[in-house]
Amino acid sequence: MRIVLRVLALAALLPAAGCATLDYYAGAVSGHLELMARARPLDEVLADPGLDARLRVRLELAREVRAFATRVLALPDNDSYRSYADLGRRFAVWNVVAADPFSVQPRTWCFLIVGCLSYRGYFDEDEARAFAAELAGRGLDVHVAGARAYSTLGWFDDPLLNTLMDLDEARFIGVIFHELAHQRLYVEDDTAFNESYASFVEREGVRQWYRARGDEAAWRRHRRALAREASFRRLLLHARGRLAAVYARDLPAGEKRRRKAGEFRRLRRAYAAWKRRWDGYGGYDRWMAQALNNAHLALVAVYNQWIPAFAALHRDSGDWEVFHRRAAALGELPPEERRARLEHLAAGTPDPDPGVRPPAPSPS
Secondary structure, eight states: OOOOOOOOOTGGGSBOTTTSOHHHHHHHHHHHHHHHHTOEEHHHHHTOTTSOHHHHHHHHHHHHHHHHHHHTTOOOOSSTTSEEEOOSSSOSEEEEEEEOTTOOSBOOEEETTTEEESSEEESSHHHHHHHHHHHHHTTOEEEEEEESOOOOTTSSOOOEEGGGTTSOHHHHHHHHHHHHHHHHOOOTTOHHHHHHHHHHHHHHHHHHHHHHTTOHHHHHHHHHHHHHHHHHHHHHHHHHHHHHHHHHSOOOHHHHHHHHHHHHHHHHHHHHHHHHHTTTOOTTHHHHTSOOOHHHHTTTTTTTTTHHHHHHHHHHHOSHHHHHHHHHHHHTSOHHHHHHHHHHHHTTOOOSOSSOOOOOOOOO
16 A cells, blocks of 8 residues: 655755654654665666666656656756665655554654654654654554655755655656656645645656656556556545444444454455455555554555546646646645645646636626
8 A cells, every 4th residue: 555655845844833842843853854865866776887787777868857847847947856875774755654543544743844644754763663653642543654755845955765665657657747846846735736736746757757768568557557546445445434334423432443343354355355356466465464443544545635636637738737737726725725726636627727717806
């Protein structure tokens, strides 16, 4: 399962009053500085005759992808992903997600600059797990997820990381497009908007990358992987919806716990049937083998909720630059109006306001 892949920018890690401790801030700063200190320009890394051959191929691909992102997709032309850092570990950060025992809504933590987020990121796994244990001690459902990518939302020049190098090719390309999209547009306090926008740019960007190279077979393979991922996500969304219905009922706590356990057993049975429909694909086996709880399902819908809306906006725009500008105009709307416009787009209704507001009527 794909989960949120970024932590806060160094500047954004300044905690809002009462939202984070000084220790957390200090750890975030030191983790970021250590990561940036390891970054070396791609030209310097590629000039090393002893560079691992597979890494060389991947970094050369990254250089081409980075140029394509700016030239074709109208993504920022800066020094992000034009350097490389080996962190000596599998994940860049670890994100802690938490939910109440009878809720599938994630707890949030608030920060200056980026607003409130549905997770809290750590550069140190032990610190993430200690915080998760603290939350669990308060009776919350918690989940700690390792994340391969790291983004400062354009505040710094983000390097490519060793944690990305073993992704399959299409996923690797997509991560670069996704993270650069966040640098182009980020709306405070609207995770669903931000992630859906970046995920659409990622998906459509990968499609155009392979089309430009005449590699339709690679795109078909990736499209099948996306379809399988969407199918698994629907499985989790169904479980999330059933749990929400249980929690909404006026039942004793003990009965809710019993039904909660039953729904997670039902999810495991449904997953076994799902695997048979996908020829025994086992890519989610490790995720499903965890002791699942509400926190595992809390962010299921975040990345894709508004992808159909952004796909419609892209079709209507006819040009990447126009698309980004119109998306930014949506991001400037009040939350309820923004949601209504996205719902119009997702339903296939033409955008009633493609970026230019009509003048207000003159007073009579």
